[in-house]
Amino acid sequence: MKSVDSEKSYSLGKFQERRFLVSRYDIKKLLSVILIIIPYIIFNIFTKGRFMESSNILSILVHAVVPAFVAWGFCFIFTSGIMDLSIGAIMILACIVSGILAIKIGYFGLILGGILVSFALEYINLKCMIKTKIPSWVFGLGMAMIYEGIGALYGASQLKLGKQVVSLGVTARKLGSIPWIIIVLALGLIMAYIIFNRTSIGFDIRAVGSNREVAKMMGVDVTKAIIRGGLVGSVFIGLASAINESYAGRVMPTTGLNSIALIFIPLAVYLLAQAFEQIFNLTVAVIISSVIVESLFNILTILGVPSGTWQQVAVGACVIVCGVLAQRHYKGVVK
Amino acid sequence: MRKIFYVLLVIILACTLIFSGCGSSSSSSKISSTTTPPSQKNSTTANKKLKLGFNNFLKGFYSLDILEKSFKATADALNVDTMITNDEGKVEQSVQNVQNMISSGVDGIVFFGISDTLFPVVSQKCREAKIPFVIYDHIPSDKSMEILQQNPYFVGVVGEHDYDAGYPIGEYAANQGLKKAIVVTGKNTDTTHSARVKGFTDSFTKAGGRVLDVGWGNTTLADALSQTDDLLTAHPDVDCIYATGGDFGSGALQALQKHPNVKAKVFVTDLDPDILAGLKAGTITAANGAHWVNVDFATILLVNYLNNHPLRDSGNKAPVVTVPVLTLPNNQVSLYQKFWLNNEPFSVTELRNLTVPWNPNVTLNEVKSVISNYSIKSRLEEKQKEGLVTSDELKKAGIIN
Numbered sequence: 245m246k247s248v249d250s251e252k253s254y255s256l257g258k259f260q261e262r263r264f265l266v267s268r269y270d271i272k273k274l275l276s277v278i279l280i281i282i283p284y285i286i287f288n289i290f291t292k293g294r295f296m297e298s299s300n301i302l303s304i305l306v307h308a309v310v311p312a313f314v315a316w317g318f319c320f321i322f323t324s325g326i327m328d329l330s331i332g333a334i335m336i337l338a339c340i341v342s343g344i345l346a347i348k349i350g351y352f353g354l355i356l357g358g359i360l361v362s363f364a365l366e367y368i369n370l371k372c373m374i375k376t377k378i379p380s381w382v383f384g385l386g387m388a389m390i391y392e393g394i395g396a397l398y399g400a401s402q403l404k405l406g407k408q409v410v411s412l413g414v415t416a417r418k419l420g421s422i423p424w425i426i427i428v429l430a431l432g433l434i435m436a437y438i439i440f441n442r443t444s445i446g447f448d449i450r451a452v453g454s455n456r457e458v459a460k461m462m463g464v465d466v467t468k469a470i471i472r473g474g475l476v477g478s479v480f481i482g483l484a485s486a487i488n489e490s491y492a493g494r495v496m497p498t499t500g501l502n503s504i505a506l507i508f509i510p511l512a513v514y515l516l517a518q519a520f521e522q523i524f525n526l527t528v529a530v531i532i533s534s535v536i537v538e539s540l541f542n543i544l545t546i547l548g549v550p551s552g553t554w555q556q557v558a559v560g561a562c563v564i565v566c567g568v569l570a571q572r573h574y575k576g577v578v579k
Numbered sequence: 580m581r582k583i584f585y586v587l588l589v590i591i592l593a594c595t596l597i598f599s600g601c602g603s604s605s606s607s608s609k610i611s612s613t614t615t616p617p618s619q620k621n622s623t624t625a626n627k628k629l630k631l632g633f634n635n636f637l638k639g640f641y642s643l644d645i646l647e648k649s650f651k652a653t654a655d656a657l658n659v660d661t662m663i664t665n666d667e668g669k670v671e672q673s674v675q676n677v678q679n680m681i682s683s684g685v686d687g688i689v690f691f692g693i694s695d696t697l698f699p700v701v702s703q704k705c706r707e708a709k710i711p712f713v714i715y716d717h718i719p720s721d722k723s724m725e726i727l728q729q730n731p732y733f734v735g736v737v738g739e740h741d742y743d744a745g746y747p748i749g750e751y752a753a754n755q756g757l758k759k760a761i762v763v764t765g766k767n768t769d770t771t772h773s774a775r776v777k778g779f780t781d782s783f784t785k786a787g788g789r790v791l792d793v794g795w796g797n798t799t800l801a802d803a804l805s806q807t808d809d810l811l812t813a814h815p816d817v818d819c820i821y822a823t824g825g826d827f828g829s830g831a832l833q834a835l836q837k838h839p840n841v842k843a844k845v846f847v848t849d850l851d852p853d854i855l856a857g858l859k860a861g862t863i864t865a866a867n868g869a870h871w872v873n874v875d876f877a878t879i880l881l882v883n884y885l886n887n888h889p890l891r892d893s894g895n896k897a898p899v900v901t902v903p904v905l906t907l908p909n910n911q912v913s914l915y916q917k918f919w920l921n922n923e924p925f926s927v928t929e930l931r932n933l934t935v936p937w938n939p940n941v942t943l944n945e946v947k948s949v950i951s952n953y954s955i956k957s958r959l960e961e962k963q964k965e966g967l968v969t970s971d972e973l974k975k976a977g978i979i980n
Contacts, residue, residue, distance in 0.1 A: 300812045303837070307805050396639040396665075403644050406921030408852045411829075492801040493833065494853070496826060497639040500667020505798060538805075545792075545809035552767045552795025 276523045280536065291546050302422060304542050308534035309429045310491065313484035314510035315517060315530045316436040320477030321366075322514065324449040324470045325456065328369055329384035331481055332503035333391035338362045338485035339495035340398060343410035346489065354416045355486045362482030363475060365391065370474040374467055388503055395497025411494040420491030428487060429531070432480070436527040439476055449473035512563045513537050537562070629659040629885055631878065632680030632688040637668040641825060641851050643691075646716060646874045649923065650689060653875045656927040657882050657934055670694050677701050681708040687734070687881045688712040689874065694770065698723040702730045711884050714738065715877035717770065718899065728896055734884045735897040737877040737950070739870040741771045744848045744904045745778030745823065751865055751906075752779075752819045752846055753786030760819035761810045762793045763803050763827045775823040775848055783819075791817060803830025811838045818843050825851035825868075832862055850907055855916055858909045869905040869915075869955075875925055876900060876950055879933050888935040890943040898943055902950055911955055911976045914968065924958050926965060 288296040314331070321328055338361040345353025365387075373383045399409050418424050440446040448469035451459040460466055489495060516533035517526055524532060540562060544555045631654060635647045647663060654661045662685055664676035670693060680688055681704065688705065690712050692698050698719045705712045713734040719727060727733045752760065760783055765772035780790045791814045794806040807820065807830055820835065820843050822828035828847030835843060847854050850868035857863035880898070883890050892898045907915055918924055931937035933946050959978050962968045973979045 294812065297812075299838075303808050303812065307808070310801075392639070399639050399641075400644060400648075403641070403648050406852070406916065408641060411853055413856075488801060492799070492804055492830070494800055494826075494829065496641065496799060498668075498798075499638045499665055500669060500672070502637070502639075502668055502798070541805070542809045542812070545794075545806070546813040548792065548813070550795065551793070551806060556796060 273523055276520070280532070284539070287543050287547075291543070295543060295546055300542065302426075304535060304538050305429070306422060306425055306491070307538040307542075308531070309425050310484050310488045311510045311513045311537065312429065312531050312534040313432055313480050313487060314507060315513040315534060316432060316527060317477040317480035317484065318510060318514040319436065319440060319517075319526055319530065320445075320449060320473045320480065323453040324473045325380075325453050326370070326373065326470060326474060327381040327384065328366070328373075328474075329381055329504055329507075330365075330369060330386075330388035330391055331384075332506035333388040333395070334362055334365045334369075334478075335481060335485045335488070335506055336395050336495055336497055336503055337365065337391055338482055339489040340395060340410060340497070342482075342486045343412055343489045343494070346412060346416040347410065351416050351419060354419065354490060355483070358484075358486030358489065359479055359482030362478045362485060366474055366478035366481065367471070370471050374470065385501065388501055389499075392497065392499045392501070392503050396499050399497045409494055409496050412489065413493065417490055417493065420487055420489075425487065425491070428483075432483065433527065433531055436480065436530070437525065440527050441525065445469075445472050445476055509537060509559075512559065515563060629686045629882065630662060630684070631659050631881060632662045632664070632677075632683075632685035634664050634666050634673055634676050634680075634688075634691055636666045636673065636691050636693050638665040640668075642849055642871070645851075646691070646871050649871055650715075650874045650878060652923045653878045653925075653930055656930045657878065658936075659878075659882060666691075666693075670697060673697055674700055674704070677704050681705070681710055685710065687885055689877055689881060690714050691716050692719065693717065695720050695723050699726045702727050702733060705732050706730050711881060713877045713881040713884075715874045716871070718901070724899065733897045734889065735877070735880045735899065737873045737880065737900045737902060739873060739902045739904055741774035742778035742781075743901075744867060744870070745775035745780075745821070746782045747904070747906065748821055748846045748848065748865065748867060749779040749782030749784075749788070750786065752821065752844070753783050753788045755844065755864070757819040757844060758788050759814070759817045760788055760790050760821060761807075761814055761817050762790060762821045762823065763797060763807050763810070763831045764793060764795055764823040765797055765827070767795045772823045779821050779823075783821075788819070797827055797830070800826040800830045803827040804834050805830075807831040807834035808837060811835065811841050811843075815841055817841065820845045822847045823849075825849035825854050828857070828863065828866070829853045832857055848904075850905075850915065850919070852916070852920065855907075855912045855920075858907060859912045861909065865906060865908075867904050867906040869907070869919060869924075870902045872924060872953065873902040875923075875930060876902070876933075876946060879930065879946060883935045883941065886935040888939070888941070890941070890946060892943065898947075900947055900950055903953055905953070905955055907955060908977065911959075911978070914959055914972065914976050915955065918958065918962055918967070926961075929961070 284296060294300065338358045341361045342354045342357030345357035369387055373380050402409055419428065448464050451462065451464050452466050452469045456466055513530060513533045516536065517529035520529035520532060540559060541555060544558055545551065549555055633650050635643055637643050651661060662680055662683060664680060666672040666676055677688060688710060690701055692701065692714060709732060711732045711734050714736040716738045718736055718738040718740060762776050762779060764776050767773055776793055783790060792810055794810050797803045797806055803826060811834060820831050822831045825847065828845065832845055835841060835845065844864040845862065847863055847866040848868055850866055854863060854866050858866055880890055890898060933941055933949065935941060956978050959968060959973060963970065963973060970979060
């Protein structure tokens, strides 16, 4: 009887402790949300209500979609320790192909083109990185130059015909506009959340990213995990490319590693999301971070902060702060 | 699987080699190869086809690629070989590429300098290597010109004042009764865009208008779209948007469509295919550009020099020639597409008539006269003489009555 009582009281204690823990976690979450919302309210007062007008909030959300999809791609590629800097160049080629296919077969071509190109090129990258054992960022830089070259050749061939790089005009533009872009964002979040948190792909890449040797000892096939994670990431990059093509209508090729600039904002989003990871799930944190980063540009413009100079300074500072926050619990030497 | 992987790797490497080979040089056209002028054979570079180096500051950027395209067409017309380099948007790469072109044995260099600081450095390199050079598109500052004029290998400059691209747009917008403007542009460090912004701002404010904000730092259409979106939220009362580049214009136009409450007119510098479509549809009020023919005349100056016939100014100085920036009305869009983008505005015969091997008595005044008469009207009238356009088409375009 005594043992039953003690067992009961132990279970009650455990339950209360758990409830207490859940409440603390919830309070932390709630506080974070409030802390995020407060500056919005303050800025809204400063801008006489213009900042939080529904049209402006929607516009910020729309701007946040492409960086969010690319950052979700990073969640799957970078988490396993692969720093692929050719993603910007892959995106440019994926945008071009999705544009060409969209003109021919509509939305199906738009999405298929983006995903296929991104999937194929990322597969080549990952395979080569693993086979050659070259540091991923070095290999990524090399591949970025190759992909940029292919894009530039396509641009030059169009120019000879008196044309420009493929432009969608009015074709397949709904994906990049309200309400579809928001629906796609929601679907992307669900997809990223489930794959990252509820499948073996997500578990494996997190295990590999956390400690490759331990993951190996636990029975995780490291190579397979990296490739599977990378390919899932490439699907998000492909979707980002299709949405970007539909949103902007045309993406111009570039050379001289300028394609890396394309992933700068998503990188800031990814770093900020990592900082929020203690409070929110990484995939959810990506959306929150993307909205915050895009809001930053928006509010600075509304407040009249000069673009190209002080706005860049603010975003650069934001990236550094995010990096510091993301690494604050790390005890070793940060590479 | 391993075999497939290695085959793929080999294909990628092979493609890379082929592509890099394609991009680095080009040969002359079929038309020209059979008509080498006798005077060229007797020149200092006797029995040898001339080879000109050319730097594209950033391949993949439409307004720079069109300069490269025009240069290649002119080089083909004048029967010279080319070596084209890509500076990849980096100033230090420009200097490195000049060195590379000199090392590879070019006879002369057609140079684009994004920054004024580049001109003295490149001038020094060419002087040491005894390689003549000509500058296209960007006109150096007076201070740089002083240094350049002391170099006997400096052949001249043909370009445009970017200030003059923005100024007439500001004037035209103000004349339309517009009062509040925003500007969407590139990086503040890019002298092309900063000069266009200044030109627009000066004329617009002089006429009583106000530039509410300038959106700097755009590099892509998507950047311009997002930034214009933010700018229109910040300034919903604007009635004028000026974009200093084609992609920025396309982005601004798309952003404007998302703000139905904003009633603004869009003006653009650069006449790329998307902007032409906007002009035709009436969504863009006015656009100017077409000054990229400057590279044609820069090449002509250099080829004349290399054929022992330097075209000098009255004070025996290397000439500085300015190409006008053309404004395109929307009823001339189709003809512009046909004769500027699908073809070249100047025919092979016209270009050869300004070059020594074909015209041994050519003068600088002749070259200057062609440039100063450069307009949509004059070009289309020339195309009519060549039988490429009918009077009905010209009437429809408002060129003739």
